[in-house]
Amino acid sequence: MYAEERHQAIAELVSTRGRVAVTELATRFQVTTETVRRDLSQLERLQLVRRVHGGAVSLRSVTMLEPRLSDRDQDHTPEKGRIAQAAVALLPQGGGTLLIDAGSTTARLVSLLPTTEQWTVITHSVPIAAIVAPLPHIELHLLPGKVRTATQAAVGHETAQAIGQFRADLAFVGTNAVSVRHGLSTPDSEEAATKRAIVHGGQRVVVLADATKIGQERAVRFASLDEIDVLVTDDSVSPSDVQAFDAAGVDVIRV
Template sequence: MSETRNLLAEQRRALILDEVRRRGGVRVNELTRRLRVSDMTVRRDLDALARQGVVEKVHGGAVPVAEATTHEPGFEAKSVLEPDAKQDIARAAAGMVAPGSAIALAGGTTAYALAQQLLEIPDLTVVTNSVRVAEVFHGARRAAGGGAAAPRPGAATVVLTGGVRTPSDTLVGPVADAAIRSLHFDVLFIGVHGISAEAGLSTPNLAEAETNRHFVRSARRVVVVADHTKWGTVGLSSFATLDEVDALVTDGGLPAAARAEIAERLPRLVVAESGPGTAEF
């Protein structure tokens, strides 16, 4: 953790959380040296992470929280986790989208990052159950001066399903399920709470799991967009096996052993590195 003196609070907290997860715990005095900030700043950061429910404060430092399989963080809490990795993943995933495609974007902060990368790809039809993803496209339309009756040439056609809103600003339930069942997508990009060899793709929200099942069934190709911390995590309900996944786009933090295991099970593994580089397995 070098060159960290001028980091924004959210960036600094993301680094702290990554260190906690990677090492199984950190001490305040270690963080002050590595981040080159005051003891009080580190303690405020740990307080903020503890309020988000992602670390547990202990005497002199913090340790990871052993989350229940039903724990579902909100969108804002998740948005500060692994932000650089999500941007790398989004850029790599956007390269898999052809102009004129009909795509589905399921909810989550990585899908939100991907939506921002898709704004310049022309003539897309985007179906999403994410309020945040829909706002990305509608915000771009307003910024360009177009309205519902007069979108700019090549602007995406966006379909937002109805449904019941989850803590992650995703719409789920029977209304969303019915809309998705009637459609057919060239490719689905889906984020996950957890992915593992045994449990496949999983989420802590039962209704979201059912809606995700319909997304998977309605897509010709399924691409999972998930940072390295999701590997080995298991939520309450599985909604797809790895056999149903065509590709995983993840970041360079994924350990070599996990890369080898995933590459054996999936047709395509894309590891997005910071900058222009990606690696495929």
């Protein structure tokens, strides 16, 4: 098979499947993994695929629509519960100030904040605010802005500007996708701007993401890996992904 024929076959396979691994392509076309990586680089320059860690995805999958919060909350519930429990161990001793991003996993975290300590919670999430508002051990700061239906969270310039007035001990961040190549990303630009402000507002940044989001990419990047300290994920994440994040300087906690 000529290189041009292989390129066309790879592009068609990625378009059909949505995601293909380098090792699978090397086996299928009987070439080295280095050759496949060069093929993918060329296809990416032609805007036919998007390279990700370990393979390639179709451009359609990179920009696919964001699911609603109510739908996401039903997915991978046990894993999200374990991730939230593990995040509690990262809380500062004696209470403190927390920036909490919107999301189904971060919502589980706030319900686990120890009642023996006093916490200041800063959030743009309406559901999270509803959870913590009645609790006497939590001082709530609800951020302003336009509330998106999909995430039930305030976003936009007003929200990001308000976040910039705070400095938190810990920022807990959710994400639609995280990869070594693209960092943390989300489909919506206003959501990305708000998440970016949350990342910058924490002295320490902890990302909560189940393993289905690892190696994925969305249209708008809001943080690179060198801006986060810890990634808490579930134990179905692949060892190769853990090794790649370790090499990038991110502390990975698997639960």
